[in-house]
Amino acid sequence: MIAFLVSAIRLGMTFLLGSTGETITEKAGHLNLGIPGVMCVGAACGCYAEYMYFTAVGSNVVPVLAVLIPLIAALLGGALMGLLFSFFTVTLRVNQNVTGLAITTLGVGMSEYIISEASVIFTKGSKYFTAALPFADALGSFGKLVFGYGIFVYLALAIALTTTYVLNKTRVGLHLRAVGENPATADAAGINVPLYRYAATCVGCGVAGLGGLSFIMDYLNGNWEYCVDAIGWLAIALVIFTVWKPNWAILGSIVFGALYVASSYIPGVSFAGKELFKMLPYVVTILVLIVTSMRQKREHQPPQSLGLSYFREDR
Amino acid sequence: MAKPIALECRGITKTFGRVVANKNCDLEVYKGEILAILGENGSGKTTLMNMVAGIYYPDEGQIFVDGQEVTIASPKDAFAYKIGMIHQHFKLVDVFTACENIALGVEDEGRYRLADVRRKVIEITQRYGFVIDPDKRVADMSVSEKQTVEIIKVLYRGADVLILDEPTAVLTPQETDKLFAVLRRMREDNKSVIIITHKLHEVLSLSDRVAVLRRGEHIGTVNTADATEGVLTEMMMGVKVELSIERSEPKNPQERLKVEDLHSVNEEGRPILDGVSFTAYSGEILGIAGIAGSGQRELLESIAGLHQLTQGNITYQDPKTGKTENLRDKNPLQIRDLGVRLSFVPEDRLGMGLVGNMDIVDNMMLRSYQKGRGFFLHRREPRDLALNIIEDLQVVTPSAATPVRQLSGGNVQKVLVGREIAAAPTVLMAAYPVRGLDVNASYTIYNLLNRQKEKGVAVIFVGEDLDVLMELCDRILVINAGRVTGIVDGRTARKEEIGLLMTKSKEEGVGEYGEK
Numbered sequence: 001m002i003a004f005l006v007s008a009i010r011l012g013m014t015f016l017l018g019s020t021g022e023t024i025t026e027k028a029g030h031l032n033l034g035i036p037g038v039m040c041v042g043a044a045c046g047c048y049a050e051y052m053y054f055t056a057v058g059s060n061v062v063p064v065l066a067v068l069i070p071l072i073a074a075l076l077g078g079a080l081m082g083l084l085f086s087f088f089t090v091t092l093r094v095n096q097n098v099t100g101l102a103i104t105t106l107g108v109g110m111s112e113y114i115i116s117e118a119s120v121i122f123t124k125g126s127k128y129f130t131a132a133l134p135f136a137d138a139l140g141s142f143g144k145l146v147f148g149y150g151i152f153v154y155l156a157l158a159i160a161l162t163t164t165y166v167l168n169k170t171r172v173g174l175h176l177r178a179v180g181e182n183p184a185t186a187d188a189a190g191i192n193v194p195l196y197r198y199a200a201t202c203v204g205c206g207v208a209g210l211g212g213l214s215f216i217m218d219y220l221n222g223n224w225e226y227c228v229d230a231i232g233w234l235a236i237a238l239v240i241f242t243v244w245k246p247n248w249a250i251l252g253s254i255v256f257g258a259l260y261v262a263s264s265y266i267p268g269v270s271f272a273g274k275e276l277f278k279m280l281p282y283v284v285t286i287l288v289l290i291v292t293s294m295r296q297k298r299e300h301q302p303p304q305s306l307g308l309s310y311f312r313e314d315r
Numbered sequence: 316m317a318k319p320i321a322l323e324c325r326g327i328t329k330t331f332g333r334v335v336a337n338k339n340c341d342l343e344v345y346k347g348e349i350l351a352i353l354g355e356n357g358s359g360k361t362t363l364m365n366m367v368a369g370i371y372y373p374d375e376g377q378i379f380v381d382g383q384e385v386t387i388a389s390p391k392d393a394f395a396y397k398i399g400m401i402h403q404h405f406k407l408v409d410v411f412t413a414c415e416n417i418a419l420g421v422e423d424e425g426r427y428r429l430a431d432v433r434r435k436v437i438e439i440t441q442r443y444g445f446v447i448d449p450d451k452r453v454a455d456m457s458v459s460e461k462q463t464v465e466i467i468k469v470l471y472r473g474a475d476v477l478i479l480d481e482p483t484a485v486l487t488p489q490e491t492d493k494l495f496a497v498l499r500r501m502r503e504d505n506k507s508v509i510i511i512t513h514k515l516h517e518v519l520s521l522s523d524r525v526a527v528l529r530r531g532e533h534i535g536t537v538n539t540a541d542a543t544e545g546v547l548t549e550m551m552m553g554v555k556v557e558l559s560i561e562r563s564e565p566k567n568p569q570e571r572l573k574v575e576d577l578h579s580v581n582e583e584g585r586p587i588l589d590g591v592s593f594t595a596y597s598g599e600i601l602g603i604a605g606i607a608g609s610g611q612r613e614l615l616e617s618i619a620g621l622h623q624l625t626q627g628n629i630t631y632q633d634p635k636t637g638k639t640e641n642l643r644d645k646n647p648l649q650i651r652d653l654g655v656r657l658s659f660v661p662e663d664r665l666g667m668g669l670v671g672n673m674d675i676v677d678n679m680m681l682r683s684y685q686k687g688r689g690f691f692l693h694r695r696e697p698r699d700l701a702l703n704i705i706e707d708l709q710v711v712t713p714s715a716a717t718p719v720r721q722l723s724g725g726n727v728q729k730v731l732v733g734r735e736i737a738a739a740p741t742v743l744m745a746a747y748p749v750r751g752l753d754v755n756a757s758y759t760i761y762n763l764l765n766r767q768k769e770k771g772v773a774v775i776f777v778g779e780d781l782d783v784l785m786e787l788c789d790r791i792l793v794i795n796a797g798r799v800t801g802i803v804d805g806r807t808a809r810k811e812e813i814g815l816l817m818t819k820s821k822e823e824g825v826g827e828y829g830e831k
Contacts, residue, residue: 171418171427178408178419185406188370189420189468190391304409 002141004258004265006148011219012257013149013156017211018235019253020160020246021078025204026239027167028197029180030089031307033100035208036232037107038081042209043216043228044111045077046070050125050217051117066128067151070213078209081107082202090194093309108229115224126222129214152214157250159207164247176200180303183310193310211235234260237285243292243300256281318345320382321507322367322398322476327376329362336362340376340533342526344476347505349498351512351522351539355551355755359531360511361403364478368400369393380476391420399469400478405461409454416453417468432471439470443500458607459490466497477501478509483517487606488781488814495521513551515544516782529553552755560761560786562806563769568596570632571773572655572742577617577627587613588624589797595742597634600764600774602788602805604781606817610797611777615744618775619657620647631655634741634771654741669731671720675701675712678719679734704733708759732760736767743767746777761787781810793817 018039025032032038050070054061081103088099129150136147167173178186179196187193212228238256242248263269263277292300323343329336337359344350354360366373369390377384380396387393393400407416418432436449447463456464462482469477479498483491498508498521512518518525519539526536527550534550572595579588588610595601603611616622618629620642629642631653642650669678679697701715708729712722719727732748745764749757764787768774778784784791788805793816800816 169427171422174411174415174419174427178411181408181410182406185408186419188368188390188400188402188406190389190394191420301410 002144004261005145007261007264008258009153009254010149010257011215011261012253012255013153014211014215014219014231015235015238015256016156016160016249016253017152017214018208018232019238019242019249020156020163021204021206021208021211022236022239023204023244023246023249024163024176024207025082025201026244026306027176027180027303028200028204029183029303029305029308029310030085030197030201030204031096031100032082032085032103032201032205033097033236034081034085034103034107035100035205035236036229037104037110038078038205038208039212039215039232039235040107040111040228041081041114041212042074042078042206043212044114045209046074046213047122047125047216047224048114048117049073050122054124061128063128063131066125070125070217071210074209074213075206076209078212079202079206081209082205083198085205086198086201089309090197093311096307096309104229104232108226111228112226122216122222122224124222126217129217130221150218152210152218155210156214156253159210160246160250164245167246177303180305183305183308187310208232208235234281237282240302241281241285241288243288244302255284259284318347320344321346321380323379323382324363324367325377325379327363327366327373327378329359329366329371329373335531337366337373337531340528340531342533342536344507344509346475346507347502348523349502349508349510349521351510351518351525352528353512353515353518353525353547353551354528355513358528358551360528361480362531363528364400364480364509364511367393367398367476368478369398370400394420394472394474397473397475398478399472399474399476401462401465401469401480401482403480403484405465407453407461407464410452412450412452413447413456413464413467414449416464417449417471419468421472435471436467439467443470443497443504445497458485459487459494462486462494474506476507476509478511480511481513482510483512483514484779485607487817488810489818491517514782515547518542518547519544527551560758560783561765562787562789563765565596565599565789566769566771568598569634571595571597571634572618572632573628573630574614574618575628575630577614577629578625579613579617579623580625587797588617588627591627591794591797591799593792593799593802595773595775597741597771597773598768599789600768600776600787600805602784602791603775603777603794604784604791604813604817605794607779609794609817611794612746613797614794615657615746615775615777618642618650618742618744619655620645620650621657631742651738654739655744656735656738656740656742657744657746669719669727672718674716674718675705675710675730676715678730679704682734682738700734700737704730704737708733708763728756728760732763736763740767740772742773742775744775744777747779748776749783750779757783781813785810785813 018035022032022035047070050066053066053069085099085103088094089096129152131150133147136143139147167177175186175191176196178189179191179193183193215228215231216222216224234256238249238252242252259280260278263274269277320343325341327337327340340363352360352364362371365371367378367387369387369392372388378387379385385396387396408419414429414432414436417436418429433449440447445463445467447460447467453461453464482494486494501508510522519542522539524536524538525542525547527534527547529551575592577588577591578586581587591614605611613622617624624643631640631642633640633653640653670681676694676698679700680692698715704710705712705715710726710729712726719730728748732745735743748760764774764776776788785805785808791803791805791808791813792799793801793803793813795817803813
């Protein structure tokens with residue numbers, strides 16, 4: 001049971017990073033369907049940076065750098081994809097859905113290209129990411145459940161909580177929400193709409209990039225697999241599942257993680273059955289969509305201008 | 316004038332593509348005065364003010380604030396020079412509260428705390444006599460409350476020059492009076508108020524001076540005390556015009572449409588129509604007055620068979636056969652074939668009834684596509700109809716094959732109304748047919764409706780402007796929150812009486828005003 005929960009939470013935090021990133025982006029009015037691609041690129045950049053670092057230093061690995069370098073690489077990789085997305089949708093005013101899908105395709109391809117040079121060396125790096133606090137084991141199952149994780153779990157929680165705080169309690173958050181709800185209003189109020197959209201998308205994509213890296217380095221213990229994009233789609237579903245609230249997404253991500261890994265912990269499930277189990281998060285998301293649309297509550301709706309481009313002199 | 320100049324525009328020119336919106340406009344506003352900017356739709360009033368507010372940037376010309384030349388490149392710059400504009404379409408975020416909307420975009424010193432914002436908002440409301448709940452969500456507000464939030468928003472930023480774009484278009488007479496009282500208090504506070512309008516009586520009752528714009532040019536500025544309606548109209552139109560609606564007595568009125576006790580509810584189960592009953596006669600224009608969203612649209616749509624009713628009867632007397640038909644048993648197509656026609660002009664004009672990217676001929680076909688057999692379309696008949704409408708109603712268009720979107724608002728509406736009239740209706744329902752039209756185009760539409768009335772059509776007209784309703788209609792039905800609060804005679808009714816009927820709450824009985 002403990003192993004199941006720990007596994008659910010570890011996977012859940014990957015979802016959480018992805019969905020927090022997407023929420024930041026969507027709050028600015030950008031429906032970024034490129035998140036799967038962004039997460040792929042983030043993962044690949046992080047892994048490649050780790051590979052470069054390890055080849056460069058040989059055996060004198062400094063643990064802090066072994067963690068920090070891939071993190072920064074993943075953040076930058078994701079943010080660059082966000083920059084590309086914003087350039088297309090804000091500056092060139094291309095349709096967001098089309099751009100997003102293109103970014104996904106591009107990101108998946110790019111990650112394969114980046115990673116093709118590196119090899120499975122990441123397992124070595126992964127142990128720095130998964131290293132738990134030393135006293136976790138001493139506290140029994142409680143310790144395992146609360147302190148038994150690597151850096152990513154705490155990082156994801158911190159980012160989700162910070163995002164919630166910034167969105168709801170600060171001026172920047174107020175402006176960002178206004179940009180996503182009604183850019184014309186925000187513009188008339190003197191808010192720089194393109195700047196906010198660029199910035200939110202880059203930050204959001206950077207966070208999502210971290211999510212991609214966490215999937216490889218934490219959940220898969222450094223074994224590269226070409227399925228990061230699947231996680232990305234679930235992260236987008238999670239945004240809808242938790243009605244655009246990063247703090248709700250903390251619980252939601254654990255639910256998603258649990259549903260996703262449940263099949264491995266239930267004895268006697270066939271291979272086909274496992275794949276059916278992995279569909280559960282999507283089914284739950286559809287149910288949530290049905291329920292929220294039936295209730296039509298204002299605070300549970302997506303930002304009003306989600307998916308729409310904005311240009312001031314459009315009449 | 317001893318008063319100092321607060322804002323001055325010199326030689327402002329702005330073009331959109333080949334359209335000249337403003338040409339060499341000069342304008343000055345003094346401190347502590349109310350300046351009205353008067354002009355027809357499309358005369359460039361709003362564009363000129365948008366340049367002062369930083370929404371557009373002028374192609375040529377200079378703007379001076381307190382005697383200093385300034386560059387206003389964005390709304391932010393405008394705020395910096397203490398200029399604030401209240402737009403006709405409110406710029407508010409629906410899911411935010413009043414306070415959040417007011418705090419939006421303000422870069423105060425220190426931390427962002429909603430409690431501080433609220434305190435300052437309450438200070439402003441007390442100073443100028445606003446009534447507003449700072450924690451109410453904009454989505455739950457009435458139009459007049461939203462406008463109040465907009466005004467407070469501008470004052471919150473310390474604006475000394477307030478520009479209001481058609482502020483009374485959406486208000487009832489009582490709300491208008493309240494607004495004017497607030498504006499006068501601002502004038503006493505030595506602020507400059509600019510009000511954009513095309514309503515002459517408002518100009519005369521409120522402003523100190525009037526600047527008149529025509530086709531993007533500044534025609535002149537006069538002191539309100541020296542102006543009369545006639546002078547101002549002449550300045551506005553360029554020629555001396557007599558605009559009046561010839562209202563004939565209804566000839567041989569016969570019962571055409573009888574509506575009894577209509578009820579309907581919205582998705583949340585709240586009533587939209589709440590026991591509406593009336594009778595429409597042939598050869599008369601029945602006006603429907605009410606605050607926007609009181610159920611006017613649903614009422615017309617239920618007659619046209621487009622709105623689900625929970626209760627009630629709609630009986631139609633067919634003048635051709637003399638038979639009585641119950642419209643509730645029929646589908647929209649059958650109702651249309653009986654001669655009951657609806658032309659609805661929504662706020663965005665193109666939203667309902669016409670397809671913007673299709674040309675006039677194709678739009679005619681939207682109403683006739685069921686006619687004819689076979690796989691291919693017959694285009695000749697609709698083309699003839701389109702050409703007829705263009706000629707009869709003087710639609711200004713390069714050709715019948717021009718996409719409707721490229722026509723100006725007035726011409727689009729002529730096409731929409733013309734199409735419904737062309738079908739020789741027996742009941743013609745027109746909702747907001749003059750929405751956004753200039754004075755001339757509006758009168759063309761009124762005359763069209765009058766001609767239909769003279770032909771014996773029962774015309775139902777939903778309008779926004781009470782003055783027009785009282786000039787055009789034989790009877791005026793007042794609807795308030797889905798209930799008929801009164802039916803008054805268009806010739807004898809007083810504006811205040813209609814205004815009261817529009818706003819009074821459910822608890823007060825119908826006809827209470829008459830007893831006073």
